[in-house]
Amino acid sequence: MGLSGARARSWVAVTKVAQRRHLVDRTGESPSPEPATRRAALYVHWPYCQKRCSYCNFNKYIARGGPEEEALRSCLVTEARTLLRLSGVRRIESVFFGGGTPSLASPHTVAAVLEAVAQAAYLPADSEVTLEANPTSAPGPRLAAFGAAGVNRLSIGLQSLDDTELQLLGRTHSASDALQTLAEARRLFPGRVSVDLMLGLPAQKAGPWLRQLQELLCHCDDHLSLYQLSLERGTSLFTQAQQGILPAPDPELAAEMYQEGRTVLREAGFRQYEVSNFARNGALSTHNWTYWQCGQYLGIGPGAHGRFVPQGVEDHPREARIQTLEPDHWMKEVKLFGHGTRKRVPLSKLELLEECVALGLRTDVGITHQHWQQFEPQLTLWDVFGASTEVKDLLEQGLLLLDHRGLRCSWEGLAVLDSLLLTLLLRLQEVWQQRTPVPGGWSAVPVSQDKARQT
């Protein structure tokens, strides 16, 4: 099928942008390894969806008549430049377009953001660039256009292979659309496709769900995320469960399904490298790995979060940055100030260590001694956790491991991480308070001051 004039032009433009990005990468300069504060991952939030799913409370909007994409694109580009400047980050290791439904965005938008990044920082040609994609009935051309724009990994929100469940979830696609999208994605992005499958839906039974998982394994080879439904206040599913229209999900059944699911995946050769994430053939998501290893990341777009050390301030702590939620307000702020940061929160040392524990233990590697030392050079993992009776109990039960490699969950422990974290975080706080009598607290920098200083 021929492309119309406008579409043909846009296709060529997108491809050129992607080529320019690679040219930037091929300047021949072999980038010197940057210090950790000058490296980061980049998250880009696309805030729009076609329709609200019944379970979702993410920061997403339905734009009547479609979003103002040109303005949004220009704001994303501006904010990327500003945050790269404010952070002093010189190397972007990975980019993740999440949402909302970023597969509804134009590939131009993706290409424009990547080009802005590649102009302001070093973006290696092989860096992971992921796009979250919702299944559609004719996925091929759009997915190919995203590939031409610089995307090299897809995360597909498949959710279920049962049409009745998909309707309950308020999805706009069928199981057959999902499989078709998956097939196209694998053809276009071999070895770099992930699928999201939900579990623990109202009235869902373990047997049929496991059969869905088995069927999915015939169609996906690399990466899979299992998400247990969390019933979120304010969603239609929450209201229906509250009013008794739908049975509330049974947490014990969901835990059983998760346990059986991870066993099936293990037998199929998948490594459970994180609580919800499974990869074969080394196809881990390097972007998400950065989050779990407490690496730096910049977040652009409405409601995006970031974590980085601002540049130019001696011994400044890492900050949590939160961008303004609502797209129109965010755009106004970006136009005025160059960024739409609503809140900057300096992280105390204790808060940073708490994140390091809570996120690091989500992975199968856990927290290595070397990793811990980067954040806390004085107290070792043994000092903090080795002497605690409560932690020793968890070690003896075989839920946790503390050895020459570091601290991590066992296979059994990973499934009950939340219950272990309470003990570990209390222990960390106890040791910290003994060491520093004034506990660190969150202190937000007022936004007006933030904007005025353009930081």
Ligand SMILES: C[S@@+](CC[C@H](N)C(=O)[O-])C[C@H]1O[C@@H](n2cnc3c(N)ncnc32)[C@H](O)[C@@H]1O
């Ligand atoms: C926010 S969505 C964005 C991706 C894309 N818009 C989609 O729906 O496929 C990312 C993933 O989070 C998961 N998710 C969203 N809300 C959830 C909830 N309440 N409980 C469990 N998983 C959820 C879904 O599996 C979804 O694929």
Ligand code: SF4
């Ligand atoms: S699950 Fe995805 S498509 Fe559905 S409302 Fe949330 S972000 Fe949008």
